[in-house]
Amino acid sequence: MSFPAPDPELALQYANGQRDATELFEEARRLRDERGRTITYSRKVFIPITTLCRDKCTYCTFAKPPGGGGEYLTPDDVMAIASAGQRHHCTEALLTLGDNPEDRWPQAREFLKSQGAATTLEYVEVMSERVVTETTLFPHANPGLMDDAAIAALRRTNVSMGLMLENISPRLMDPGMPHYDCPDKDPELRVATIEAAGRHSVPFTTGILVGIGETEAEVVDSLFALADLHAEWGHIQEVIIQNFRAKADTLMRKNEEPAVTYFATIVALARWIMGAEMNVQVPPNLTRDFGLYLDAGINDWGGVSPLTIDWVNPEAPWPHLDKLRQVTEASGFELRARLPVYPEFIDADWIDANLLDKVQNSIDVDGYAAVAEAVST
Numbered sequence: 573m574s575f576p577a578p579d580p581e582l583a584l585q586y587a588n589g590q591r592d593a594t595e596l597f598e599e600a601r602r603l604r605d606e607r608g609r610t611i612t613y614s615r616k617v618f619i620p621i622t623t624l625c626r627d628k629c630t631y632c633t634f635a636k637p638p639g640g641g642g643e644y645l646t647p648d649d650v651m652a653i654a655s656a657g658q659r660h661h662c663t664e665a666l667l668t669l670g671d672n673p674e675d676r677w678p679q680a681r682e683f684l685k686s687q688g689a690a691t692t693l694e695y696v697e698v699m700s701e702r703v704v705t706e707t708t709l710f711p712h713a714n715p716g717l718m719d720d721a722a723i724a725a726l727r728r729t730n731v732s733m734g735l736m737l738e739n740i741s742p743r744l745m746d747p748g749m750p751h752y753d754c755p756d757k758d759p760e761l762r763v764a765t766i767e768a769a770g771r772h773s774v775p776f777t778t779g780i781l782v783g784i785g786e787t788e789a790e791v792v793d794s795l796f797a798l799a800d801l802h803a804e805w806g807h808i809q810e811v812i813i814q815n816f817r818a819k820a821d822t823l824m825r826k827n828e829e830p831a832v833t834y835f836a837t838i839v840a841l842a843r844w845i846m847g848a849e850m851n852v853q854v855p856p857n858l859t860r861d862f863g864l865y866l867d868a869g870i871n872d873w874g875g876v877s878p879l880t881i882d883w884v885n886p887e888a889p890w891p892h893l894d895k896l897r898q899v900t901e902a903s904g905f906e907l908r909a910r911l912p913v914y915p916e917f918i919d920a921d922w923i924d925a926n927l928l929d930k931v932q933n934s935i936d937v938d939g940y941a942a943v944a945e946a947v948s949t
């Protein structure tokens with residue numbers, strides 16, 4: 573008997589443990605294997621453009637106040653990291669940053685003025701341009717909320733962009749919840765950004781954050797919301813399923829992290845709901861036995877850096893690439909390096925004309941990253 577089509581009620585029964593998930597995991601693996609037995613990763617450097625942010629997510633250690641570590645990288649800092657990435661055969665420059673810091677911090681406004689940029693997004697645009705023209709890397713900007721104009725501007729220099737949905741529930745913005753006083757975490761605005769990316773044909777990375785106080789029903793609703801967005805625009809290139817980690821020095825340091833079996837079930841649900849064509853990713857540095865997510869239907873490990881730390885989770889270094897390959901191959905898969913844009917999105921419909929030649933000169937016949945493929949560590 574074939575497995576049922578994705579259904580919110582059935583999904584909730586799996587998520588809340590009312591239904592044994594053995595068949596769900598089998599279906600997740602079957603769907604993933606329809607794509608073949610390749611597991612991908614992106615060889616990247618992490619460039620924290622600014623650690624200033626106007627939001628106050630209660631699980632975050634990335635954002636810092638001015639004088640307490642909150643600052644911008646100068647253009648020289650950015651280019652030094654990008655150049656080091658090039659020397660280490662990286663292909664992705666992940667530009668990550670706090671959201672709209674200039675709305676909250678005068679120091680942010682001052683820095684931007686010194687750079688001749690009106691907004692942080694404008695500064696990201698200038699840095700993207702330098703990285704893509706002066707190095708072999710491809711920028712992937714993850715700069716928070718973006719409107720149509722910002723997406724159109726960044727598309728000229730970014731082969732893909734990203735914004736985690738995190739969760740579709742506005743309840744998480746209520747007083748006492750992790751997104752209270754976080755204007756950029758309004759799910760309506762995040763959906764609007766993902767839709768804007770769809771309108772501009774931007775290969776887009778998004779996903780959910782599991783374990784920050786949401787209910788199982790809200791997780792299920794979030795996954796179906798992403799499936800609806802992709803059904804409308806076809807632009808979601810990957811869905812990240814990320815587990816909450818309780819970090820020292822945060823208000824949520826004592827909150828329970830999601831149990832591994834529960835989290836793996838959510839990963840399998842994501843594969844079932846998003847379907848065989850979606851790239852489903854779990855970051856390998858946030859769980860010790862990360863190989864078990866191969867059994868839940870993932871096909872990607874995301875960005876892995878041979879060089880820079882994970883600034884969002886600095887306590888959790890990425891596994892060495894040799895270890896990633898060993899775990900992947902031990903489960904019967906081939907590990908391959910991809911660009912920050914997946915092979916199925918590499919054409920003139922999805923990549924700006926300014927970038928297409930560079931992309932095509934950087935891939936092998938299968939659309940994977942030619943340079944990064946040639947090195948294993």
Ligand code: SF4
Nearest residue numbers: 625627629632635670
């Ligand atoms: S998680 Fe992102 S939006 Fe929230 S405080 Fe940290 S940097 Fe800002």
